[in-house]
Amino acid sequence: MNSILENYKTISESEVTTWFKAAPVSKFPENGGACVKIDDKQIAVFNFTVEGKWYASQNVCPHKMEMVLSRGMIGEDCGTPKIACPLHKKTFSLETGENLNGEDYTIAVYPVKIEDGFVYIGIN
């Protein structure tokens, strides 16, 4: 099962080799998340409309390996943007991917950019 996690590794802006053109901005809910398919991978994209910011992470929750994070709720913890998993409410920083409940899990996070009304996800 853990092999799923092998497919997802955090990528920083400087490591990006390809910007994957995901979908028009209008397809993403405001202040919520949606899931993008990149080949066999599932990437959750979060639209923080209030702040005009976007984040992306693996869609699979490292707790029970289900493809659900895009359906979780976004929010902040003392200034850190975060996502709460809909299954057991474990929360993760969307900046670093670390678990914010002090547990051992982390998620992979990816850069996002918006150009000409389209959402792009940085991959390599």
Added chain:
Amino acid sequence: MKTILVIGNGMVGYKFCEKLMAKTEKGAYKVVVFGEEPRPAYDRVHLSEYFADQDAERLSMAPRSWYEANDIELITNERVTDIHRDNKTITTISDKEYVYDYLILATGSSAFVPPIPGVEKKGVFVYRTIEDLDATMAYVAKIKAEGSPKKAAILGGGLLGLEAGKALLDMGLETSVVEFAPRLMPRQLDGDASKVLQRKLEDLGIDILLNKGTQNIEGDEAITGMKFSEDETLPVDMLLVSAGIRPRDELAKTCGLEVGTRGGIVVTNDMKTSDACIFAIGECALLNHMIYGLVAPGYDMAGVAVDQILGNTEAAMPTSIDMSTKLKLSGIDVASFGDALNENKESESIVYENKFQGIYKKINVSKDGKKLLGGILVGDASDYNMLHQIFLNGMKIPENPEDLILGSRGGEDASFGSVLDLPDAAVVCSCEAVTKGDICCKVEEGFTTLKGVAAETKATTGCGGCKPMVNDLITETLKAQGITVKETVCEHFEYSRQELYDIVKLKGIKTYAELLSTHGKGKLGCETCKPVAASLFASIYNDTANVHNVIQDSNDKFLANIQRNGTYSVVPRVAGGEITPDQLIQIGEIAKKYDLYTKITGGQRIDLFGAQLHELPLIWKELIDYGFESGHAYGKSLRTVKSCVGSTWCRYGMDESVSFAIEMENRYKGIRSPHKFKGGVSGCIRECAEARCKDFGIIAVDGGWNLYVAGNGGANPRHAELLAEKIDNETVLKYTDRFLMYYIKTAGPLIRTAAWLDKIEGGIAHVKDVVINDSLGICEGLERDMAGLINSYRCEWKEAIENIDENNNRFAHFVNSEAEDSNIEFVSLRDQKMPKLWS
């Protein structure tokens, strides 16, 4: 660099590492920890909770990454087999050798199994490690699968045994506790206290057998009974032994360290063994001829050992070690402190016993009447923390010492004043040795929440028993500074849910963004305050979950309950549980078409499992076309009103329970509330609908209906309390409207009616006064608000389907593809499908 080897990675072994890291620079010592168990140290004190959720991580003291971050080498699954003191090395089971400068023995203890013939039989377990619990649970599952009701026994009626008894009872076994002594918890309670406790346990459904010596364990391969004497045998299907502990001193013994005659590694009060380079701490250490079977003294020992190694030769255990304990059984208060049994014959006792309420309180006061020396509390231990502090700190007691347990009569003041009267040095959290001074200091520095104080001081992070007192200290310190405290929703709102309700209603706030920008902090909010706001908009404007879908809890967002594999369940409303054959066929057709697992729920309706997100609107479209509507099984809202067949069919029925249940379910359907709520209607006092474990329940009696409120099934079962007797249908509806609306307006987030009633000042008497006598003059308003909600009901699934935005469809798994989630896998089970198990 010197090397410290720690043998044993239990609670105390871990605490040693933590304290060492707090006092030294990283890398000052080379530290290697050996643990025989497969996982890093976990919280054994709360082991029973594992029965409920099997979440080993939640019990973990620190993840492996903590050890790595502190450069501690943690080797689990590796027993140390020998100590060679002459060349200061140890060897492990896999023949590895390590050299030490200091050696810490934190090997703890093992469960003591008395040598009764037959204890080796299958079905006999102990209660010490997570693996023990796994084995116990697997056996319970196995015997329960055989069908007939199964019986379990606990050998030993001490603290641990009673906890285990409750756990087995909760697993659905008929449970008996067998104790050799003439009373329960013989080390903490006297005979009278034990009797009161016994009655309470029997009320829960646990059988208590005292004065029983077990001669033999009966059965061929597996246990079938316990034989007490020639003509007395207790038939049981399994046995949990909780007859005390034995210190694990085998390593110490073979390398020639001094051990006690009845076990335990002898240490002096600096925690050194008979070899000055070797320390023993925790439950393996024999100090003052005693094994202290509690964590708090173990943690102190860890601290002393750290200080000694760092060169503080003065560090030592205190001469008197506090052994006070509180039983962790939900619903049963038992505590004892100090010299509870008056063993030293230095005190006079004052006893209060109330057989009606099952309360027993005893305090032992010094002969001069000036000092509290110990005591026992059964049935009501709410004053335990305060009495314990008065005892520990030798504080002055009232002129009439009985005021301590009876409360002062006549005067205004509480008999022991305020928590602020405690001396600053009073240790409030004994697990982490945090004093009142430490806590108040942090509050004054601005850490005004329990979470904040816990993070700063570690108070409450051990056994948690000091939580109420820490809370009181925070509240009182703030009060003393002229600040009043309230239960706020989360870091983003400085208001309670009730206050937010009023704000939203009075100011007419309609969106979360507006609420956050006008009354909150920050720009984003979180998963706590967003659903609270959504629930308020629903309770005030009857907005459906569609309106604010991104601030809804996940289940409300997709109008379905998410299941373990990320698929959803679909539950159409079946009011009162009444369903026609045609409707059954229609549901069956849909379930077949979408290959859904079907099951009858506890609320008398049909649950269809395994729907993928994108299938939800398709399935609901078909259900709605047949005339079904949302069952709101996913919402914090009315679930079902369960009914028995009542006078229409039942020969005992006094009234038409089905008709009334349908009426009530349709009346309250769709109404959002602080938590889910359920109703029940029974046609007579035989109570086949189990109405008294519902939030509102009515039972037909001679002359009308009895209305009960605030019952609960679930994790904390509770019978509903009588609100009104022999009332007609119209009055039932009137009172229920008022009751529910009063709850919706005033309860905190995620508080069920039972917990709400527990907290409300004046309890059921107050609620009766408000609902029946209109003592607050709000009934007209409550009825009006309720009528508003009832009249604006609409089916939110119908609404969702009519408004699907193809361009921004929340029910699509991917935004850029029509594909399904290929991660979901099913396997088959009894001719249906089920999610593939988590690995």
